[in-house]
Amino acid sequence: MSLEFSASDETPGLERVIAALDDGACREIIAVLAEPMTVGEIAEATERPLSTTYRKLEYLTEAGLAEEAVGVREGRHRTSRYVANLERIWIGLDEDNELRVDVDHASGADIWADLQGSH
Template sequence: MSSSASDGTADVDLVLSVLDDEGSRQLLLAADQHRSAQELADLTGIPNSTVYRKLDRLSEAGLVDEQTMLRTDGKHTTTYRTDFDAIRIAHGGFERFRAEVERAQEEPSERLADLWSQVREET
């Protein structure tokens, strides 16, 4: 479940909480391309169990893209990639703030090319 709305707004408390965590920031930087939790743990030096907890929170905040890579051997792998270009915290009126998560608009042809490259890697 993602707390991000389709209009790019997100739960400001959750986003700020996640970004306040050094380990979560390390994971966001390491997830510059789709990587498994194990790969992220290896890159950051964060223990596997901690990586999974932090990835759950990052996913809930709408800051990572989670994909399941289907494999012919039946051992499917979930990968994670940072899924935003910018986060803006805006004053939304009296005693309110809002978080706006800005994502790059990917053309359908780019998404299709990504999917095909993933299929080719697995076959």
């Protein structure tokens, strides 16, 4: 059985998406990312160390399941915020019996424009 991806070249590999979804900490982070949050807020909400949170967020962004916005001002510092970047994931066999992955990404452009333009 061969692997085929139904979206553009920007779609992460099936293995990367499945590995991220198989990781309990990654799933927990996705669950709290309904609203854009800083790494500190995510670590606090999931009761995970900052180092683990950074590592898992990198994993999620590489898998295309979370998105980072840089440049949000908090005082004199710029702070990144993250948000889940998916609405639906479908993994299954297509008509040729080939394994496929479809990730429907959330429409986050409006969220990021509001965050970056407001400070």
